Amino acid sequence: MATLDHPELRESLNVLLKNARPRLERVLRNFEVPPEDAEDILQDAQLTLLYKWDKIRSPESWLIGTVKKKCIMYWRKRRGSLCEAVDTAILDLISVPQAPEQEKTELTYDLNRVLAKLSVRCRSLLRLRYGLGYGPTEVAEQMGYRTSSIRKVTNRCLAALTRQLLAVGFQRERGSEPAPQDG
């Protein structure tokens, strides 16, 4: 079992963290993790590395892989609530009962402009959702999806829309279409 009481081990861990730091920083930046949350992620990964030092044969690869995975988990959780906030806000906006006609027209125009930047599939799905007020089952029926998979498809499209509005929490190297775990 590893402890930093052994000067050799302390040195090894120091060297490891020094070497891995540029790559770790790159990972954190790519995932746009705020510093206070990054500290939690780094601390957790380092503590696990310390506890399991004897079992991990390639600590640098392990540490970078672990931090990357934690960043993905971090954003999966955050992005879920962000997409939900966007969805709820849009549903709220279009359902305001006594909004002036001009406001409604402007909203429809702006929303269409944003949706136009999405893929055909997402555009159709979100138009049914926001334009016609369809629920998930109706959207699934209309677009030929199984009811069991409509939630996943909707989440992907919401993530794409969120990315259009606020490009944060999506890895920069990825394309414009969200990865399957989005949402």
Next chain:
Amino acid sequence: MARHPNPAALVKLAEGRLSRLRSRQVIRHLIAGCAACDEIVAQASRFDYAGSFSGAWCATEQRDAALAREKAAAPALLQELLGALAATPEAAQALVAGSLRFHAWAFCEHLLDTARELGFQDPGRALELARLGVEVAGRLDGSIYGEQRVRDLGGRAWALLGNAERIQSDFRAAEKSLVCAERLLDKGTGDPIERASYYLAKASLRGNQHRFREAFRLLDRVMTIGRRCDDSHLCGKALITRGFLLGLANDQEAAIRLLSEGIERIVPAEDPRLLVAAHHNLTLYLAESGRFDEAMSHLERTRPLYLALGDHMNLLRLQWLEGKIATSLGDFARAEALLQPVREELAERRLGLDFALLCLDLARIYARQNRSAEMRRMAEEMLVIFRSRDAQREAIAAVLIFQQAAEMERVTLGLVQELSEHLKECRAVPGPRSRGAV
């Protein structure tokens, strides 16, 4: 365009922390398209991580002092526990349950490593220690070590227990333990190395159950983890396990190839027992494929590894293997001289199935030399050893057939071969009566 939202609100929204009403206002603004606000969010995302790194390091250093104390205390605690275990397993369980001193990460790891080390050398003791390991892991304080890390260690302990149960041929218990391991690992840190250890244990069980396709799929996952984590030793372990299983499936040529590849990849100092086991099986499969000269020269090359390890059971197996090769080469006098002492030791240790298999190796010599009287005497001894234990019905039946054939002086090499294969299968797939080692 409406008034720009407060930059703090934009950042809060990006972090998913803004209220519903404020979110509506901000998102309405963003839908209209606002480059200035996009820039604010982008600016907020240009982070400086210097403080994050130093803060994380401070926390690591703080935890280390406590770990150092735990590590220093672990060997003495293990001795104390072994003392209690020598009295009764219940006394050891009570000691672990009743004293907080034992509820420590370093001690738990030390206990599990010792159990793994004993593995095949002393399967009964390994099983007892693995059970205690599960008990200790279940009592670790998540608020000290981290809930997810504690679950990882719990998963490791259950996987080790499952493996110890498999070695004892209690496959049903092994199955249950591996389910517990998986449940804990699912809620753990997601550490791929822990997951790989679990897959290795499960693959070995599936192999023993002759569910080879599932076993190989699990080993593929271990290889993927090994490659991803840059862990050549782990890849070597997966290849060696695959080699063992292919041997069990009677595909000696593929087994030889994979074992050779695996041996190349593992770090010898990390797991000398695995290295010896891999070389041993490689020699065995070379001999079983009729490549006796290669087998003999390989055995001579690897003999120092057995001696360096010094494990008595391994040395016994080496001698048995030498006896088998000598039989195949027609050197019956040497073969018998090598096999007889092993036979006595196996009888003494009450390792019934191994004893029977070795007797069948001797039977090959007696059959070729027409030594019917010795054959009859040996067959009776086999039956006595088998009947004194909770042996599998199918295995007893095989020994009975042998005994009757010996009685009638009708033992042929073909019969010996057939019974030998049947007993090997009984060892791999025990029936419902089989619990402990036969």
